[in-house]
Amino acid sequence: MAPAAKKLKSAQTVSAKIKGKQRADPQPxxxxxxxxxxxxKLLYGLEGTIAxxxxxTLKPIFIFPAHVSCIKAVASSPHGGKWLATGSTDEIIKVWDLRRRKEVGGLMHHEGxxxxxxxPSRxxxxxxxxxxxxxxxxxxxxxxxxSLKGHKGPVNGIAVHPSGKVAVSVGKDRTLRLWxxxxxxxxxxTKLGKEGELVRWSTDGKLLAVQALSNIDIFNAxxxxxxxxxxxSRIHDIKFCKRVENDSQVLLVGAEDKKVSVYTFKDVEDPSNPxxxxxxxxxHGNRVKAIDTLVVAIPSSSTTTVISTVSSDGFIRLFDMSHLGxxxxxxxxxxEYDAKGTRFTCVTLADQDAETPLTAGKRKRDTKDSDDDEEDEDDEWKGVVPLDDGDGDGETEGSESD
Known part of the structure; x- marks a missing residue:
């Protein structure tokens, strides 16, 4: 076993802050x-259906160049939300209305x-x-x-706890930071002693996984x-996922070995049971670059979890979690969907429905339902207000406990 990382100073604040009611999952x-x-630079959109x-079945619904450079990240808002965000090496975050399939605009706050x-919420x-x-x-x-500052170098990955109250990040400075x-x-x-590339919370928020090259360290809160x-082999993505038949969870690992490996835990709290x-x-015929999961409904039956994977081989593949075991x-x-050699980098699954073609153009202001998703947002987010730290720049530095 690798040497333990130095514990977070004030680490008890982690478990203290994440206690409380978890968000309810949407109806599948x-x-x-x-x-x-x-x-x-291409963005592919597919519609999935279950008979x-x-x-x-996977049906293509759009494909177009969304950025002027490589797309590195993509995310969709949860709980029936409507937003899609894409990030690129062009330093721009593009925002899309996934229901209308329209471009909202670009967020240009970053300089990298x-x-x-x-x-973290819709x-x-x-x-x-x-x-x-x-x-x-x-x-x-x-x-x-x-604007949260603290890392002394590039930030590689972030993970928001299921409660939505805290987040952790890892970066090139070989530290893990709590926000x-x-x-x-x-x-x-805390200092990890190695460069964390990805960080992930478990589905119940009790475990934290940090990936570096071909290694994964599992921590408790x-x-x-x-x-x-x-x-x-070299790892490119990891994700915790619940089994379909019970609440136990597995760890999915996508890597250079062209597959997604499934790790289970007999007793996760017992270090003697790895x-x-x-x-x-x-x-897949090449490295698996990214993984995402979503709970879906099977008509006239029950629910299952779908796993989407993308690869440098140009294929998008879909798996049924109920086949495990x-x-x-x-x-x-x-x-599966064949993109004819496109080298995929990232993927997201969304539970929204959309009815009109996606177009890469400017979005006219339509306030009819612009605030639909915000009206019933969790009360815990009402404490987050526009920042003013007195210097007029709209930014703050995250306080440190180094």
Missing amino acids: SSRFKLVAGSYE EDSTF SITHLSF SHLMSASQDGTLCLFRARDWAVLR DLMRGRGVAS EMTLLHSIKHP PILVASFVG KSEKDIQPVA
Whole structure:
């Protein structure tokens, strides 16, 4: 096992801040949207449907050049939200109305490539950049609520806790930083001893995974190192996912070995019981670059979880999580789309419906339902207000506990 990382100073604040009621999941639908970005600057949109006989289909609904440079990140707003955000090495975040399939505009607050995007709620967007900052935007008017500073170098990845109250980030400075989203400030940091490339919370928010090259370290909320996984090949994405048949969870790992490996935990709190590799989602002919998951409904039946994967082989593939645990260890895709050699970099799954073609043009102001998603936003976000720290620049530096 790799040596334990130094615990976060004031680490007890992590578990304290994330306690409380978790957000309720939206009612699953048998229709969903899949959006993927590529090195070739192209944005692909697919519509997924599930028939009563559990047949999955992927239908292309749009493809166009969304940026002037490589697309590095894509995210969709949760809980029936309508927003899509894309980030690029052109240093711009593009925002799209996924319901109308219209471009809203560009957010140009960062001065470096966009490395990660995440919607902590359906009316707030978080971004990370190589300029060393994280930004929190409000979807009502896309104002910058907070510009969080603390990393001494590029930020590689961020993860918002399921409660929406805190976030963690990793960067080239080999540190993991904790951010209080209710107050818009940094509260603690720890040295990892290596450059974290990705960070992910488990579905219940009790575990934290940090990925670096072919290694994954699993921590609890108190930042105690529980397990270290040495994967056989270079890792490009990781994601926790619940099993379909119960509330236990697995860790999905997409890597250079052209598949998504599935790790399970017998007793995650027991360091003597390491994660076990139990199965693989296969079918790609090149590295798996990104993974996303979404709970969907099977008509006249129950629910399942779909797993979307994109690869440098030009394929978008869809897998059914309910196939895990059956006789086959190598699980085949239930649907796929061939983009003819496009080198995909990122993917997101959205549960919204849309009815009109997506066009890459300027969006005229239409206030009819512009605030629909914000009216019933969780009360906890009402404490996040536009920032003014007295110097007129609209920014603050996250407080440190170094």
